[in-house]
Amino acid sequence: MKSLIIAWKDFKIRFMDRKGFSLMILFPILLTAILGTALSGVMGEQSLPKTTVGVVQNGTDQIGDYFIKDVLKGKELNDFVSVKIVDSKKKLTSLIHDEKIDAGIVIPNGWSQDLQDGKLKKVDLLVDPGKELQGSMMNSVLQTFVNRVITTSTSTKIVLTNTAQTLSPKEMNDLSIQLSRSLEKLAKSNAKYVQNASIGKKQVSGMQYYAAAMAAMFLLFNIMNGAKSFINERETETLARLMCTPTAKLSVLMGKFLGNLYFCIVQFSLFLVITHLLFHVNWGENIIQTISIALMYSIAVSGLAIFFAALLKDSKTADTVGGLGVQILSLIGGSMVPLTIFPNSLKTVANIAPNKWALSSFIDIMSGTTWNALLLPLTVLFLIGIVSVTIGTWRLQAK
Amino acid sequence: MLEVNHLRKSFGKTEVVKGVTFTVDKGEAFGLLGPNGAGKSTTISMICGLLPYDSGEIKVDGFSVKEHQMEIKRKIGVVPQDIALYPTMSAHDNLIFWGKMYGLSGKQVVKKANEVLEFVGLLDRGKDKIETFSGGMKRRINIGAALMHQPELLIMDEPTVGIDPQSRNHILETVKELNKQGMTIIYTSHYMEEVEFLCKRIGIIDHGEVIAVGTKDDLVKRLSGGTVVKMEVNHFQNRLVEELNTLPLVEKVMVNDDKTELEILVSSGHQALGELVSTAIKNFIEVSSIKVQEPNLETLFLQLTGRSLRD
Ligand SMILES: Nc1ncnc2c1ncn2[C@@H]1O[C@H](COP(=O)(O)OP(=O)(O)OP(=O)(O)O)[C@@H](O)[C@H]1O
Ligand SMILES: [Mg+2]
Numbered sequence: 001m002k003s004l005i006i007a008w009k010d011f012k013i014r015f016m017d018r019k020g021f022s023l024m025i026l027f028p029i030l031l032t033a034i035l036g037t038a039l040s041g042v043m044g045e046q047s048l049p050k051t052t053v054g055v056v057q058n059g060t061d062q063i064g065d066y067f068i069k070d071v072l073k074g075k076e077l078n079d080f081v082s083v084k085i086v087d088s089k090k091k092l093t094s095l096i097h098d099e100k101i102d103a104g105i106v107i108p109n110g111w112s113q114d115l116q117d118g119k120l121k122k123v124d125l126l127v128d129p130g131k132e133l134q135g136s137m138m139n140s141v142l143q144t145f146v147n148r149v150i151t152t153s154t155s156t157k158i159v160l161t162n163t164a165q166t167l168s169p170k171e172m173n174d175l176s177i178q179l180s181r182s183l184e185k186l187a188k189s190n191a192k193y194v195q196n197a198s199i200g201k202k203q204v205s206g207m208q209y210y211a212a213a214m215a216a217m218f219l220l221f222n223i224m225n226g227a228k229s230f231i232n233e234r235e236t237e238t239l240a241r242l243m244c245t246p247t248a249k250l251s252v253l254m255g256k257f258l259g260n261l262y263f264c265i266v267q268f269s270l271f272l273v274i275t276h277l278l279f280h281v282n283w284g285e286n287i288i289q290t291i292s293i294a295l296m297y298s299i300a301v302s303g304l305a306i307f308f309a310a311l312l313k314d315s316k317t318a319d320t321v322g323g324l325g326v327q328i329l330s331l332i333g334g335s336m337v338p339l340t341i342f343p344n345s346l347k348t349v350a351n352i353a354p355n356k357w358a359l360s361s362f363i364d365i366m367s368g369t370t371w372n373a374l375l376l377p378l379t380v381l382f383l384i385g386i387v388s389v390t391i392g393t394w395r396l397q398a399k
Numbered sequence: 400m401l402e403v404n405h406l407r408k409s410f411g412k413t414e415v416v417k418g419v420t421f422t423v424d425k426g427e428a429f430g431l432l433g434p435n436g437a438g439k440s441t442t443i444s445m446i447c448g449l450l451p452y453d454s455g456e457i458k459v460d461g462f463s464v465k466e467h468q469m470e471i472k473r474k475i476g477v478v479p480q481d482i483a484l485y486p487t488m489s490a491h492d493n494l495i496f497w498g499k500m501y502g503l504s505g506k507q508v509v510k511k512a513n514e515v516l517e518f519v520g521l522l523d524r525g526k527d528k529i530e531t532f533s534g535g536m537k538r539r540i541n542i543g544a545a546l547m548h549q550p551e552l553l554i555m556d557e558p559t560v561g562i563d564p565q566s567r568n569h570i571l572e573t574v575k576e577l578n579k580q581g582m583t584i585i586y587t588s589h590y591m592e593e594v595e596f597l598c599k600r601i602g603i604i605d606h607g608e609v610i611a612v613g614t615k616d617d618l619v620k621r622l623s624g625g626t627v628v629k630m631e632v633n634h635f636q637n638r639l640v641e642e643l644n645t646l647p648l649v650e651k652v653m654v655n656d657d658k659t660e661l662e663i664l665v666s667s668g669h670q671a672l673g674e675l676v677s678t679a680i681k682n683f684i685e686v687s688s689i690k691v692q693e694p695n696l697e698t699l700f701l702q703l704t705g706r707s708l709r710d
Contacts, residue, residue, distance in 0.1 A: 005499045013487055241483040241544070244447045245500040246472040 002247045006255025010229060011262040024221065024267055028214040029274055032281075035210040051134040054086045054101040059109035063120070063149060067107070070338075071145055080137075089124070096126055102134040103127045105142065112149070120146050204366045209338065211281040212362035215271050215294075216355040217326070217335035219264055219301055224322025226260035226305025231315045253306065253393050260305050264298035284365035289374060293365065296381035297358040303385035304354070306392035329353045334360070354384050400425045400552055400583045401446070406455035408441055415441050417607040418455070423552075423585060423600075428578045430598030431587040432696065434706070438607040439587040440480055443556050446585075447477050459552065473501065476550030480557050482537045483544075486530035490521060490540050493529060494547055501548035508547075515543040520569060535566025542570065546577075553577060554585045559593065571596055591696045603700060610703050619694050625650065625702050627692040628663045630675060633685050635659070642678050646671070651701070664701060 014020055053072065057064050072083045084101055086092045092104040106124035114121065123142060127135030204212075233239040233256075242252050272290070275281040283290050312318045330336055332346065333353035350356045357377040364373060401423040408416040416438045423429040433439050444450040446457055448468045457464040459471045484493045494512040503511060516522045519539040529537060542558055555574065559567045574597055578584050588594050594601055595615055602612040611618055632639075635658040643652050643663060648671040651664040665671040669691060679686050692698065700706075 002500065005496070009485070009488075009496050012492075013485060017487060237479050237481045237483040238485065240444075240449055241477065241479055241497070242500065243449055244472060244475070244477045244479075245497070246469045246502070247500055 002251040003255035003258055006242075006252060007258035007262055010256065010259025011266075014225070014229070014259070014263050015266065020225070024218060024225075024263075025270055028218040028271055029278070032207070032211045032214045032275055033279065035206070035214070049133045049137065050080055050082075051103060051131075051137060052082045052084060052101045053138055054084045054092045054095050054104040055107065056086050056089055056092050056104070057107045061107065061109075061111040061113075063112035063115070064107045067145055071141065077141070092126060096128050099128065101128075102131040103138045105138065115149070120150060204363055207279055208281055208283075208366050209363065211271075211275045211279070211283075212359050212366065213335040215268060215362065216297070216333065216359040217330045218271070219268060219297060219358070220326050220329055220333075220335075220355050221322075222260055222264050222267070222298075222301045223304045223308060224318060224326060225263075226256070226302060227308035227312060227322065228315050228318045229260070230256050230306070230309035231312060231318055235315060249397050250393070253396060256309070257302050257306055257389055260302040261298050264301055265295065268294045268298065282366065283362070285368060286365060289365045289369070289371070290362065292378060293358060293361045293374065293381070296378050296385070297354065299385035300354045300381040300388075301385075303387070303389035303392070306396070307388035308392075310392040310395035329355055332356070354381060357381055400427070400460060401585070402456070402458040403442070403446065404456045404458075406442065406445060406457065407453045408438075408445060408450070409453055415607050416445070416452075419604070419607070419609050421602045421609055421612055423583060425551075425583055426578075426581055427600060428574075428584040428586060428598045430594030430601040431585060431604055432589065432591060432594045432601055432700075433587070433604035434589055437604045439604060440556055441607075442604070443477070443554055443585075443587065446554065447475060448472060473548070474551045476545035476548065476553045478542050478545045478553070478555040478558050480560065482529075482541050484529045484537065484540060487528055489526050489528055490516065490532070490543075491525040493540060494543055497544040498547035503548060511547055515546050518546070519543045519573060533566075535562040535569075538562055538566060538570060539573075542573065550582070552583045552585070556587050557589070558586075559588070559590070567593075595696065601696065603696070603703070605700075605704050611699065615696065618696060618699055621699065625698065626665055626667065626694060627698050627701065628665055628671060628675060629688075629690050629692055630661045630663060630679070630686055631659060631688045632661065632679065633659070633687050636682060636684065639679060639682050639684055642682065643675065646674055646678065648674065653701075662701075664698075 014024075055068055055072065057068065068083065068085075071077065072081055084095075086095065086104070089104075089106050092101075092106065095101045096104055104124075104126035106126070108121040108123065111121050111123070123146070125135070125139060125142060127138070230239075233242070239252075243249070272283060272294075276283065308318070308321070312321060332350045333355035334350065335355060357380050361369075361374060361377040403419055403421050406416055406419040407414065419438070419442055421429070421431075431439055431442070441450065445452045446459070446464065448464050448471065459474060462471055464471055485496070488496070491512055494515055495508050498508040498511055513522065513525070516525045519542060521536060521539055521543075524532070524536065529540065532540070538558060542555070545553060545555075553574075558574075559570055562570075571593060574584060574586065578597070584597070586594060586597055600612065600614055601618060602609050603618070604610070611621065613621075635654070640652050640654065640661070643649050643661075648665045648667060649663060650666060653662040653664075654660075655662070663671075663675060665675075672689065672691070676686055676689060
């Protein structure tokens with residue numbers, strides 16, 4: 001009973017906080033719009049010219065691998081483009097000369113090493129002067145890919161760095177301007193040939209993918225926010241005051257857990273409804289499945305919040321650890337760049353990220369799946385929640 | 400109402416409460432006077448059941464704090480030293496929340512919140528968020544939150560730190576009124592005047608020990624005839640202090656920070672005046688004023704500890 005009062009109080013505080021509300025509800029929607037439109041786009045009905053493209057990749061680079069494997073050799077371009085891997089630029093030039101290939105792409109060493117700063121190194125595109133059509137198609141594919149990677153990483157970075165702090169209205173304003181600039185850049189780029197195939201084997205649109213990805217990522221922030229809400233109560237002595245009331249420690253902890261859970265559920269529900277109404281995102285045929293995953297994911301997130309509340313000493317550390325943690329989890333959990341980009345070893349590591357389980361389940365549900373297939377993610381998420389809330393409660397009760 | 404017996408508490412190796420003993424009767428206002436770090440808050444935390452104690456015993460209404468935590472928590476209202484409220488919630492919502500945590504509900508809790516707001520004089524600001532309040536108003540709501548469940552025992556930990564005189568007077572009047580209505584009150588402070596104004600009985604605590612308990616008059620009587628003489632000088636030399644210390648009537652000499660005033664503890668004030676002034680003159684120091692202070696708790700504290708209550 002007392003825990004419900006505490007939970008409701010926490011929910012109200014979080015929900016009524018205007019900054020928190022925009023960060024947690026408006027931002028994911030805005031980002032979905034940006035990232036989703038960058039990714040979606042139609043492979044036109046018109047038939048494209050058959051193209052043979054030679055690719056030289058200097059050194060190794062994840063983005064490079066991804067580009068070759070999932071874009072050039074990807075499903076959508078498969079019918080038109082055949083890829084030939086070439087050792088050197090010299091060979092490439094001579095192949096073009098001999099008209100063995102129509103165009104050549106040279107991926108520089110460490111293509112994506114400056115991605116942190118929103119940059120990709122320049123790629124050389126060599127075209128047979130007589131094959132202009134094929135050349136411009138390859139140019140579009142390449143341009144679109146580069147734009148997409150940069151926008152994704154930049155806007156995600158902007159939001160992540162800023163969400164970690166509380167913002168003043170002016171900062172919020174600046175942030176919106178930053179975001180709309182990225183959006184503008186995108187609009188200017190000629191996003192004709194963006195294709196959907198990159199998103200694993202499933203037939204989900206970019207908008208769908210990023211709606212799911214943003215839901216998974218932004219719910220993740222509740223780990224940090226929930227932990228901080230607890231740490232705040234400890235720092236401002238309201239926790240001491242709570243302990244002076246005739247309320248069991250366990251009820252207080254349950255209250256904190258439930259308050260976070262309420263917020264997660266409302267946040268997700270609003271996001272689901274708004275993305276559906278605004279962007280016509282199709283969350284799949286079976287809404288009960290979506291809700292079940294969302295619920296288990298919320299339990300995982302709220303449990304982890306209690307765990308971190310027990311682990312971290314003050315709210316500054318929580319900000320640092322939380323900001324970094326969300327970035328890492330979003331990255332390895334596929335919220336920034338699709339999971340398919342990852343080498344297999346990293347895909348295994350991704351299993352520790354609760355958002356990965358949520359995201360891949362949402363995608364599965366969108367493309368149609370059975371309850372049986374969802375059993376594993378549902379269990380994993382539930383266990384993450386229960387185990388972490390148990391450990392957290394046990395540690396906090398000891399204090 | 401409250402019995403504290405040989406209470407002890409250590410943090411690590413340092414013992415901060417060293418055998419504190421005192422009792423508070425029903426309906427009484429008891430003052431706990433002591434300087435920073437004396438152990439007031441620690442003692443209070445143990446009474447409220449926030450902090451376990453190492454040894455000794457605390458009984459509220461005959462119940463041991465260790466065994467009957469929940470019953471005792473219902474009887475006690477605590478005003479913490481820091482503002483323990485939710486800044487983004489309104490004053491009204493804060494009061495309602497704390498009321499509910501004490502088991503109030505429905506119409507009852509809303510009615511009580513309005514009563515409390517009126518009592519602390521902030522009924523018109525009830526809908527405003529705590530973060531928009533001045534320091535003094537926050538303090539008043541901080542007290543109000545402890546009154547929601549009409550506690551039998553109200554424990555206040557320095558409820559007037561850092562506020563303007565007007566709010567302070569308002570708070571003191573409020574507390575006095577509560578005591579008149581029959582509420583038992585424990586009031587900690589390092590302001591002698593507050594404790595003297597509110598409390599019949601006073602305990603003086605220092606370094607984790609209660610060094611004196613009694614009514615104000617009892618305590619002042621314990622001054623062994625000692626008096627404090629305040630002497631203002633227009634310049635200062637260390638030699639003066641040295642010479643004053645050699646005088647037979649002088650027990651202790653203290654100099655304030657800007658070296659314009661000396662506080663001299665003497666065994667007999669009026670007799671010493673002449674000698675004090677002539678010593679100053681001998682050292683070519685001009686005395687701009689000199690007065691004998693009425694014996695009060697501050698004098699007692701000075702005599703007992705050799706330090707003043709506040710820096
Ligand atoms: N959790 C703690 N861990 C270690 N030491 C502590 C802890 N809490 C208090 N102390 C120490 O115990 C001593 C008494 O502190 P306490 O807060 O009880 O003093 P106080 O009389 O309330 O002082 P003030 O007037 O400044 O509020 C101080 O020396 C303080 O440093
Ligand atoms: Mg204190």
